[in-house]
Amino acid sequence: xxxxxTITILYEKAEESEFLFTALKLKDIKKNFNAxxxxxxxxxNIEYTSGLDIFYFRSLTYRGGMPKRATYWQWKNMPECIGIxxxxxxxxxxxxxxxxxxxxxxxxxxxxxxxxxxxxFPISFLYFVIGIDYRDFAPDESNxxxxxxxxxx
Numbered sequence: 001x002x003x004x005x006t007i008t009i010l011y012e013k014a015e016e017s018e019f020l021f022t023a024l025k026l027k028d029i030k031k032n033f034n035a036x037x038x039x040x041x042x043x044x045n046i047e048y049t050s051g052l053d054i055f056y057f058r059s060l061t062y063r064g065g066m067p068k069r070a071t072y073w074q075w076k077n078m079p080e081c082i083g084i085x086x087x088x089x090x091x092x093x094x095x096x097x098x099x100x101x102x103x104x105x106x107x108x109x110x111x112x113x114x115x116x117x118x119x120x121f122p123i124s125f126l127y128f129v130i131g132i133d134y135r136d137f138a139p140d141e142s143n144x145x146x147x148x149x150x151x152x153x
Contacts, residue, residue, distance in 0.1 A: 064096030
């Protein structure tokens with residue numbers, strides 16, 4: 001079941017050069033569905049992530065930085081960032097301080113871009129038990145990545 005419609009979008013704005021923007025376009029988007037959306041990339045051989053963990057009774061908290069995946073509490077220690085959850089365009093956007101992602105400089109390259117949409121717990125556990133994989137990755141193939149991004153500002 002594919003929910004992603006596009007691979008990672010990374011971009012910058014000249015007037016806000018201290019930020020990197022990442023965006024994820026979805027086929028369908030709901031604020032009350034328990035899910036984890038993320039965009040990953042590497043800079044200087046270090047993995048970074050922009051992520052959003054949606055749970056129906058929590059407020060939306062956008063994060064961007066070095067991923068902390070093992071537990072919910074480690075995830076909460078990743079730096080928060082500004083985010084936009086646009087139901088009309090079906091796009092989730094993260095506005096991340098470059099200082100939280102290794103402080104890439106003009107001309108440096110972000111590599112191994114990848115996006116994911118994964119059901120959150122406990123739904124993910126139920127799917128695992130019954131043998132259904134509803135995770136979605138873009139690109140779809142393992143060890144294939146989206147386009148590199150060269151820092152502009």
